[in-house]
Amino acid sequence: MNEPLSKAVTENFCRLHEDGIIYRANRLVNWCVKMNTTLSNLEVDQKQLTGRTLLNVPGYDPKEKFEFGVITSFAYPIEGSDEKIIIATTRPETMLGDTAIAVHPEDPRYKVPSSRKFAVHPFIDRRLPIITDDIIVDMEFGTGAVKITPAHDPDDYEVGVRHKLDFINILNDDGTLNANAGEKFKGMKRFHARVAVVQALKDAGLYVETKDNPMQIPLCSKSGDIIEPVLKPQWWIKSQPLAEEAIRRTKAGELHIAPKQSEADWYRWLENIQDWCISRQLWWGHRVPAYFVRIEGSDQNSDDEKHWVVGRNLEEATERAKKLAGGAKFTLVQDEDVLDTWFSSGLWPFSTLGWPDKVGLVPVYLTDRLTVVMMQTLDFERFYPTSMLETGWDILFFWVARMVMLGIRLTGADAIQ
Known part of the structure; x- marks a missing residue:
């Protein structure tokens, strides 16, 4: 958090944003209710359940246990008819x-005109269109009908x-x-609501059954809380x-992973990489160097x-805001979020050597002639890239891959050779 390293983090964010690598979007995040912050996929553990399991949940009475590892079926009424369509869910x-x-x-069970109909929500004034989708639906599984909750499920989001x-x-930040x-x-708290929804379905005559369902539940690696997918900007x-450049350089032999068997994990992680959410709702950390331009009289x-x-x-932000406002009066409001700790620690191989500072033009002999080049700090020129990093396998992607990816992008060189 000292000034030189904070400067490096800010420079990292600004350069990547200017290059179109960093962007802002309202997408699903892993939300930890206990910590009240987003988490990256790598900070989420998966707990395997073989069937019905009663678990304590952080933030509830320790004597309370909630049911997981089951799937509940219920019926939605079809608008304007006596028909019903049955769906199943692990999160009622x-x-x-x-x-x-x-x-x-x-x-064939849902051919036209059925597919043009609407289901009626039993508890809320809402009509649900019955849509066709050959990606999310496996017609051999269950009733072949799938409830779609775009704001609270990654697959449903894509639908x-x-x-x-x-x-x-449907969720507040506190769950x-x-x-x-x-x-x-x-x-209602989310898991009290789960019990209440099932009871309400029973009271409405729409409940069908609950049965064992082997499954995984996502847990916060820090608090043990059950993660909620939530839509947030x-x-x-x-x-x-x-990742593509890191893969290319590894295959070219510019970067070596030892022991050799860890290369498979390296490639698996990088080849299946997802966009990285770097916002965190914490009190301590490097603050996001982004500003909302509030223009007077504008919605x-x-x-x-x-x-x-x-x-x-x-x-610099003010000058950019002036162009955006086009002469109108405005105020700047800095984002209150901070950056993921791996966003800053990923700079370690070169931020600790003075990057992004430069010492200026330095005379250098190139074969038979003398020239001048703009050099980074002397420490950077002497010690970067590092020749070897010894670390644990468990942070190969958390830390090592991010050092490599950011090092290549920001310096043009592998962070480790």
């Missing part, structure tokens, strides 16, 4: 955020994008249900172009990146 409370039901286009569905968030969940459930890194949405500027300091 999320039905309060459902905005569609998907069936397979080739499933929502494909079919332009509504994205309805209670908000007004979108309906008056009956608003204010955050800052992200386009990871694929960074703006802070979710939209076009209303934001990035700057190495307030002066």
Whole structure:
């Protein structure tokens, strides 16, 4: 957190944003209710359940246990008829955020005109279109009908994008249900709501059954809380172009992973990399150097990146905001979020050597002639890249891959050779 290293983190963010690698988007994040922050995929552990399991959840009475490892089936009424369509879910409370039901286009059970009908939500004034989707639906599994909750499930999010569905968030940051969940459930804690929804389905005659279901549940690696996928505007890194260069250099022999068997993990992680959410809702850390430009008399949405500027300091941000405002009066509001710790620690091989500072033009002999070049600090020129890094296998991707990717992008050289 000292000034030189903080300067490096800010420079990292600004350069990557200027290059189009960092962007702001309203996407699903891993939300830890206990810590009240987003987490990267690498900070989420998967707990395997073989069937019905009772678990304590952080933030609840230790004497309370909640049921996991089961799948609950219930029926949605079809609008204007006596028909019902049965779906199954491992998270019954999320039905309060459902905005569609998907069936397979080739499933004879749901041919036209059934696929043009709407289901009626039993607890909220909401019509759910019955859509066809051959990606998310396996017509051989269960009833062949899938509830779609775009704001609370990664696969459903993609369905929502494909079919332009509504994205309805039903959760507050503290894990209670908000007004979108309906008056009956608003204010309930999420797992109390799970129990209440099942009971309400029984009372409405829509409950079908609950049975064992082997599954994984996502846990926060720090608090042990159960992770909730939640839609939030955050800052992200386009990871694929960074990973591709790291893969290329490893295959070219410029970077060596030892022992050799760890190379398989290295390639598996990099080849399947997802965009990296770098925003964190914590009190301590490097603050995001981005500013919302609040223009007087303008109705703006802070979710939209076009209303934001990035700057190495307030002066640079102000100059960029002037261009954005086009002569109108404005105020700047800096993002309160901080950056993921791996975003800063990924700079370690070169930020500790003085990057991004330069010492200026230095005379250098190149074969038979004398020339001058702009040099980084003497420590950087002497010790970067490092020749070897000894570390644990468990942070090969957390830390090592990010040092390599950021090193290549920001310095042009492998962080480790």
